Every structure is written in structure tokens, then in C-alpha cells.
Amino acid sequence: MAYRRTAAVQARLDAARGAILRAAIGLLTEHGYAGCSVAAVAGRAGVATGTVYRHFPTKAHLVTEVFREAAGREVAAVGAAIRQPGPVAGRITALIETFAGRAFKSPRLAYALLAEPVDPAVDAERLVFRRAYRDLVAATVADGVATGVLPPQNPDITAAALVGAIAEALVGPLAAGAAEVDTIPSLITFAHRATGATRATHA
Amino acid sequence: MAYRRTAAVQARLDAARGAILRAAIGLLTEHGYAGCSVAAVAGRAGVATGTVYRHFPTKAHLVTEVFREAAGREVAAVGAAIRQPGPVAGRITALIETFAGRAFKSPRLAYALLAEPVDPAVDAERLVFRRAYRDLVAATVADGVATGVLPPQNPDITAAALVGAIAEALVGPLAAGAAEVDTIPSLITFAHRATGATRATHA
DNA sequence: TGAAGTTATGAATCGTAGTTCACTTCTTGG
DNA sequence: CCAAGAAGTGAACTACGATTCATAACTTCA
Numbered sequence: 069m070a071y072r073r074t075a076a077v078q079a080r081l082d083a084a085r086g087a088i089l090r091a092a093i094g095l096l097t098e099h100g101y102a103g104c105s106v107a108a109v110a111g112r113a114g115v116a117t118g119t120v121y122r123h124f125p126t127k128a129h130l131v132t133e134v135f136r137e138a139a140g141r142e143v144a145a146v147g148a149a150i151r152q153p154g155p156v157a158g159r160i161t162a163l164i165e166t167f168a169g170r171a172f173k174s175p176r177l178a179y180a181l182l183a184e185p186v187d188p189a190v191d192a193e194r195l196v197f198r199r200a201y202r203d204l205v206a207a208t209v210a211d212g213v214a215t216g217v218l219p220p221q222n223p224d225i226t227a228a229a230l231v232g233a234i235a236e237a238l239v240g241p242l243a244a245g246a247a248e249v250d251t252i253p254s255l256i257t258f259a260h261r262a263t264g265a266t267r268a269t270h271a
Numbered sequence: 272m273a274y275r276r277t278a279a280v281q282a283r284l285d286a287a288r289g290a291i292l293r294a295a296i297g298l299l300t301e302h303g304y305a306g307c308s309v310a311a312v313a314g315r316a317g318v319a320t321g322t323v324y325r326h327f328p329t330k331a332h333l334v335t336e337v338f339r340e341a342a343g344r345e346v347a348a349v350g351a352a353i354r355q356p357g358p359v360a361g362r363i364t365a366l367i368e369t370f371a372g373r374a375f376k377s378p379r380l381a382y383a384l385l386a387e388p389v390d391p392a393v394d395a396e397r398l399v400f401r402r403a404y405r406d407l408v409a410a411t412v413a414d415g416v417a418t419g420v421l422p423p424q425n426p427d428i429t430a431a432a433l434v435g436a437i438a439e440a441l442v443g444p445l446a447a448g449a450a451e452v453d454t455i456p457s458l459i460t461f462a463h464r465a466t467g468a469t470r471a472t473h474a
Numbered sequence: 475t476g477a478a479g480t481t482a483t484g485a486a487t488c489g490t491a492g493t494t495c496a497c498t499t500c501t502t503g504g
Numbered sequence: 505c506c507a508a509g510a511a512g513t514g515a516a517c518t519a520c521g522a523t524t525c526a527t528a529a530c531t532t533c534a
Contacts, residue, residue, distance in 0.1 A: 070508040071502045081511085102391075106492065116513040118494080127492060185389050195443065219464075225457040228443060229436030233465075236401070236435020237428055254428040261422075262436075262465035273478040274532045284481085308521060319483040321524080330522060480531075487524070494517070501510075 085123045087113040092134045097177040101186050104131060128189040135190050139181055139197040145170060147204050156212035157265040161256050163205065164234060168252050171238050182235050202227045209263060219264040230259055288326045290316040295337045300380040304389050307334060331392040338393050342384055342400040348373060350407050359415035360468040364459050366408065367437060371455050374441050385438050401438075405430040412466055422467040433462055 073081075091112035095103040106127055110117045124130040149166035150159050171178035180186075181197065205227035212218030237255055276284075294315035298306040309330055313320045327333040352369035353362050374381035383389075384400065409430035415421035440458055 070504075070506085071510060073510080074502075077501070077511085084512095105490095110514095117492090118513055118515095119511080121493070122511070185387075185391065185394060198439070199443070221460065222453060222457045225440055225454060226461055228440040229458065229461050229465075232435035232437070232439020232442075233432030234435070236438065237431040239398075239435075250425060251428060254425045255432065257424065258429055258432050258465060261467050262432075262461060264464050273476090273534070274480060276480080277532075280480085280531070287482095309523085310521075313484095320522090321483055321485095322481085324523070325481070475534105477534095478532085480529100482529070483525105483527080485525100488522085490520090490522105492518085492520105495513105495515100497513085499510100499512070502508085504506090 081123075084113070084115060084119065088115065088120055088123055088130070089134060089137065092130060093138055096134055096138060096180050097174055100176055100180045100184050101131070104134070106130075128187055131187060131190050132193050135181070135193045135197070138177060139193070139200075142167075142170060142181065143197070143200045143204065146201065150204055150208055156208060156215075156217050156263075157260055159208050160205075160259050160263060160265065163208070164252065164256050164259055167201075167234055168238060168255065178238065183239050198231060201231045205230050212263065212265070217265065221264065226263060230262060233258065233262070284326075287316070287318060287322065291318065291323055291326055291333070292337060292340065295333060296341055299337055299341060299383050300377055303379055303383045303387050304334070307337070309333075331390055334390060334393050335396050338384070338396045338400070341380060342396070342403075345370075345373060345384065346400070346403045346407065349404065353407055353411055359411060359418075359420050359466075360463055362411050363408075363433075363462050363466060363468065366411070367455065367459050367462060370404075370437055371441060371458065375444075381441065386442050401434060404434045408433050415466065415468070420468065424467065429466060433465060436461065436465070 088109060092104055092109045095108055095112060106120050107117050109130070110120050113120075120130065124133070146163060146166050149162040152159060152162060171182075181194070186194075202224065206223040209218060209221070209223040209226050213220060213223065234255060237251060241251060291312060295307055295312045298311055298315060309323050310320050312333070313323050316323075323333065327336070349366060349369050352365040355362060355365060374385075384397070389397075405427065407430075409426040412421060412424070412426040412429050416423060416426065437458060440454060444454060
């Protein structure tokens with residue numbers, strides 16, 4: 069044997085893999101899935117198309133990982149916001165502000181994660197993504213129910229409905245490009261009413 | 272001139288067009304967009320693939336019309352339910368029962384209309400579809416606000432959020448195949464709370 | 475009936491990615 | 505430096521389904 073993979077080579081391989089992933093995330097953020105052809109990803113990463121296949125068995129694997137990475141960041145950001153200590157109503161406010169604020173900052177990405185038509189393989193990942201949001205919200209709602217600041221309810225369904233409400237209220241504006249200033253405050257009011265948070269609970 | 276299109280011929284043409292449309296709707300209902308290749312549609316309609324193109328300039332046109340037709344039926348059904356005379360809360364209950372009931376009866380179709388990845392051309396139609404629902408709901412909410420049974424709110428945003436809530440709460444179960452029995456009643460409660468309908472307003 | 479014109483057909487064509495692979499370039503250890 | 509093997513390359517290959525088009529079958533009406 070006259071060749072063995074050294075740490076330096078491994079590092080370079082890892083770097084290349086990372087570059088491919090980053091390139092794909094960048095394209096997804098700027099142009100959605102349409103911009104994510106293997107050729108385009110390879111070009112942006114500075115490698116040949118064939119090289120992509122030395123790191124990902126199929127395009128579906130690549131795109132799935134891209135989705136997971138991008139979605140993970142969103143969930144992490146929203147999770148951090150909703151896990152702040154404080155009253156339940158305030159945490160729900162933070163959830164919506166974070167979710168919507170990030171969506172408006174990267175509308176193309178938000179659309180890609182929430183709604184853009186894709187490979188069915190990725191669609192499954194989207195369900196996971198939404199469930200992650202749902203679980204986050206459900207935990208907070210359950211917390212509120214347990215401490216009595218929210219009325220009894222099925223936290224999972226409330227959470228699913230809230231996530232859907234937020235997503236739907238945003239998809240229109242995101243597709244249109246411009247958002248009504250009113251959207252976020254109205255959504256917050258809606259969410260408080262929907263969970264049963266009383267006025268007294270705010271602030 | 273030795274040929275002119277007669278009424279009989281026109282009728283046959285119309286029938287063929289209708290058969291193609293119906294075949295496509297059937298395939299969409301049973302197998303989603305994946306089942307809607309031009310060849311499959313033609314086969315089911317009993318015509319050759321080329322014939323499809325004598326009635327629809329492109330597949331996008333066909334699929335768009337299919338979507339519009341199928342979605343129109345849903346909106347019409349829900350519209351009929353929500354326009355029943357009676358208290359606002361009851362109409363919202365009817366909305367959800369109709370929407371969800373139909374979705375559970377044709378889960379594949381519901382998924383196709385609500386969420387399945389498709390051609391961007393159709394995606395635009397999906398926004399129209401959702402807006403139709405939104406407008407339907409918004410009218411009812413506005414009605415409730417005007418008559419004082421609902422608190423002041425932006426009906427458009429409430430409506431968008433409600434539509435999203437219902438869709439999201441259903442997509443999971445639809446994808447999974449089985450629905451929790453709890454889903455519909457919980458959604459109704461959620462919707463009442465979310466719109467601000469008081470307990471007294473029910474029944 | 476037959477000439478003019480229309481409609482139906484489906485095999486062949488086209489376009490578009492994703493994927494492969496023969497070849498080149500690089501790395502390693504003796 | 506060199507043989508063994510790995511990683512990188514990108515042009516060529518493929519799969520797939522939409523679309524076309526030369527041809528056949530059919531309709532009309534003088």
C-alpha cells in the first residue's frame with residue numbers, strides 16, 4: 069500500500085464538502101430550488117460536477133442535507149427565542165417576531181423552506197421541519213396550560229394550527245414581495261387570542 | 272370551401288376536451304400530479320397523446336385548468352357551507368367541518384391542492400385558490416366584527432391565519448394517512464378562540 | 475363521389491437535468 | 505523518484521416526459 073488518507077487530505081475533503089453545501093445553501097437562498105442544479109452548485113463551489121458525486125450519492129441526498137441545514141438554523145433561532153424565560157404570551161410574541169422577521173430578511177429561502185415545489189424526498193424533510201416548529205410551539209402551549217395561563221387544549225393541534233397560520237399569513241406577502249406593515253402585529257394578536265392568552269397575561 | 276365545423280363535430284370536440292379534463296382530475300384525485308403525465312391522461316381519456324395537444328397548448332395549461340376546476344369545486348362547497356344563515360361561530364364550525372370532511376374523503380386530492388410540489392405555473396393558481404378561501408373566511412369574520420360578535424381585527428389576516436391553520440393541521444394527518452379523531456373538534460375550538468367568538472355565541 | 479379541409483394518431487424528436495466513467499492529476503510511503 | 509492508489513474532472517451518457525409532425529382517417533359540401 070502506497071497511499072493512505074492523511075489528516076491534511078481529510079481536511080481538504082471536508083472543506084470541499086462544506087463548500088458544496090454552502091454553495092447550495094447560497095443558491096437556495098438566492099434563487100430557490102430552481103437555482104440548485106448540480107452544475108450550478110458545482111460551479112459556485114469551484115469544483116466539477118463529478119466532484120459533487122464524490123461527496124453526495126445523489127442530488128436528492130445533497131438537497132435533503134441542504135434543506136436540513138437551512139431549516140435547522142431557522143428552528144434553532146426560533147427555539148432560542150421561544151425558550152427565553154418569561155410569560156407564555158411574551159414567548160409567543162417572540163416566536164412570531166423571530167419567525168416572521170427572519171422570513172422577511174430572506175424571503176426566497178423562507179419560501180423554499182415553507183412552500184416551494186420540490187422533490188418528494190425533500191418534501192418528507194419539510195414535514196420534519198414543520199414538526200420541529202410544532203413541537204417547539206406545543207411545548208410552550210403545554211407549559212401555559214399546565215401553569216393555568218392558557219385554557220385546556222390539545223397543544224399539538226394548537227401548535228400545528230399556529231405554525232400553519234403564521235406560514236400562510238406570510239406566504240402571500242412573501243410571494244408578492246412586499247409585506248404589509250400590519251401583518252406581524254396582527255398575527256401576534258391572533259396568536260394570543262388563539263391560544264387563549266388573556267390580555268392580563270401580556271407585557 | 273368544402274368543410275365547415277358543424278354542431279355535431281363541435282359537440283364531439285367539446286366531449287373530448289371534457290373527457291381529457293375529467294381523466295386528468297381523476298388521476299390527480301387518485302395519484303396526485305405524479306400520475307398526471309400527458310400519456311397517462313390521454314390513455315385514461317381514450318385518446319392519443321397528440322390529441323391532448325389539440326385541446327391544450329401545453330401541459331401547464333391543462334394542469335392549470337385541472338387545478339382550477341378541482342379547486343373551484345372545493346371552494347364552492349366550502350362557500351355554500353359558510354354562507355348558511357346563522358351565527359358567525361356556527362358558520363365557522365361549518366367551514367371547518369366541510370373543509371376537513373372533504374379533505375379526509377379525498378386525501379390525495381386535498382394534498383395535491385394544498386401542498387404537493389408542482390409546476391410553478393400551477394403554484395400561482397394555488398395562491399388564487401387559497402385567496403378564495405381567505406376571502407370567504409374574511410367576509411364572515413368581517414361580518415362578525417361589524418355586528419359586534421367578534422372583537423375588532425384585520426379580517427384578511429385572521430382569515431389567512433385560519434386557512435393556514437386548517438391546512439397545516441390537516442397536511443400532517445393527510446400525509447400520514449390516518450387522522451386523529453380529535454383533529455376536527457380541536458380545530459373548531461381553536462378557530463372560535465382565534466376569531467374571538469365567545470362561548471355565548473356558539474350553538 | 476371527390477376535392478378541400480380538419481381532426482386524430484403515436485412514433486420520433488427534443489430538452490433538460492442527473493449521473494457515470496475513462497482519464498488526468500495528485501498524494502503517499504518505500 | 506516511483507509504483508499504488510485516491511481524488512478530481514467534465515464530456516458523454518441516460519432517463520424521462522413533454523412536444524412535434526408526417527401520416528391516416530374522417531367530414532363537409534358542391
